[in-house]
Amino acid sequence: MSLATDARRTTAHAAFWMMTRRVTILAAGVDIVFFGFFLWAGSPLLAWLNVLSVGLYAAANRLLVWRRNRVALALIWLEVVGHAVIGTLWVGWEAGFNYYLLMFIPAIMVSGDWPRVGVPLGTLFLTYLGLHAASSELGPLAPIDNTALVLVNVFNIFIFFTMASYTARFYYLLVRRTEGRLREHAMCDALTGLFNRRQLIALADGEMARARRDDTPLSLALVDIDHFKQINDGLGHDVGDQMLVHVSALFLACCRASDTVARWGGEEFLFLLPNTDADAAFHFAERVRRAVVGQPLTSEHTDVACTVSLGVTTLAPGETLDDAIARADQALYASKSAGRDRVTRAGAAPAITDWDGRTAC
Template identity: 60%
Template sequence: MDSSLPVEKGGRRTSAHSAFWIMTRRVSVLAACVDMAFLVFFLAVGSPLLAWLNLVSISMYGAAYLLLTRRRNLPAIILIWTEVTAHAAIGTMLVGWDSGFHYYLLMFIPATVVSGGWRNVIAPLLFLFLAYLGLHVAAHFVGALAPLNDTALLLLNVFNVSIFFAMASYTARFYYELVRKTERKLRELATKDALTGLSNRRHLLDLAQQEIARARRSDEEVSLVLADIDDFKLINDGHGHDAGDQVLVHASQLFRGICRAQDTVARWGGEEFLFLLPATGQDAVREFAERVRMTIADARFEHAGQSIRFSLSLGVATLAESESLDDAIGRADGALYRSKTEGRDRVTTALHPAHEKPTSWQGDMEASPV
């Protein structure tokens, strides 16, 4: 019985908007089931007027559900509001305030408050307040027009209170899950690359700082692999940018299959990727990088009926004891540069920073041509 009129900025359909209408359809079905129970109850206690009133309510919820499935949302919401307010008013006036029918008016409040800006919700909230207050005053002075016996009234009150708690809990849980889902999406947008689904540059840097701190406490090594797709511009120029995007996606999927659970790979920028490998020394990272290179070299990617093959150039570096992350990435980048200048499709390992000559870092690299 809970619903409201959500407002969208710019008229755009959002996930929250869609979820709201899904909830409204579900609540319409639940409300119809509640009215069926009312129908049986009032027939059992000898109150046919209220029984047939619930039959009308069932029909209104059925009509509202059909309207919602056809996306005629405004008429459906008007129908639901009409049913709830009329049902609460008639039930209260016939049976009395102690029946608990007035609780159903309160169920509109949370959905109304979250449905839009204050300008859009003030009028519905004011209507609910005046309707609730007016119904209370009228019930107080007029009394029950068709009273039930004490036992039936107590059962009705318990039933209405139970339904109110159940529906209010469902609504609160719905909005809680919606907030959690939105938080997860925001977190994903903040940490993932939109095209490939890999970690983005900022997220990998955050993870790397945490991993380096942990590794130094436990006296473990951490290594980096910087990889770049060779001649990527030729792929874009020869096959189109959509093909280039799909090559990045395909490569990312292969990278995921190679990485261990504790490894992280990020799209570093353009066609570059950076691997963060905890508990991995220089020999192991070299073997890992070679495995990545061979996996890409052996892969075939089909796009628009054409087979596209591509290769990787890679540079690897193992962090020194007191080396900063930026310096280690710089060494890996230097190693990658040498892989490019010496023919591409190869792995180059950066030497320990203590072995580097200050005049020429290129002379201090070990290349592993393939």
């Protein structure tokens, strides 16, 4: 499992337990309201039962702060089931205390696969049926007047809708965030945060269509870190990864808002430069080269310098992206052959010239 996956899972768990803490606070507030209500309705047993419930929720909240999550959940289950059973048997099924049992269903269903949810879900189902049967058989043990019964029923329905809406909203937002992370993972390189090859190709299709429609130039710059294998072998792969992240930040700093840079593979990167002709692309690539030379990586109090070689090209009318990239790759190879740390541009002519204007073979 990757560190990124661990981090996402940890974030989701933290959000769940924060939601659970908020639910305990809301539930304790509901029980405080019930305390006054049942004193008014002439049911002191249920009134003082709510005082006990407030204490249980306060203890559960504190246990969640201490990360004693299993014990906290046990207290919450004890309070909700106990309160639902006693309230239903005491004042009747019509009071609506049974609704609180149903709020466990979403939490159970997202807790794991079917073997894990089967037992608690079955237990909840049997408890609900048993409570209904007992309430129908015994009737309310301490009935309250009809006005109070209607009020408590409406209040319980309101709280059930509020709690259910809040938890449903939480899971909806969690799914949306997860989908966003999956899309980001599909589009971006995990190490550098730049777009990956697949996403750049998708963006290039749109830019090529726009360039044809508007009759504007579209250029590419292919970049390779010089002697990257020596950095990895000599200083370790951690420093190599740091170098990739470092130069990626420099590349982004050189880009305009309309430009795109992607990790093309390994230590190779590709710039997509809309509305950029051959000369402008060459000067852009030279600016990128100088930015890397001028800002070495600082790693463990040591500056690690590197250089980059670049090949630039401008798409010809009717040319495919693959053909243009192949020409940029040839220009990059010419930069490497001519001594590295330079920009070479590929033109329509067979000869490829480097940034000093010399012919490179």
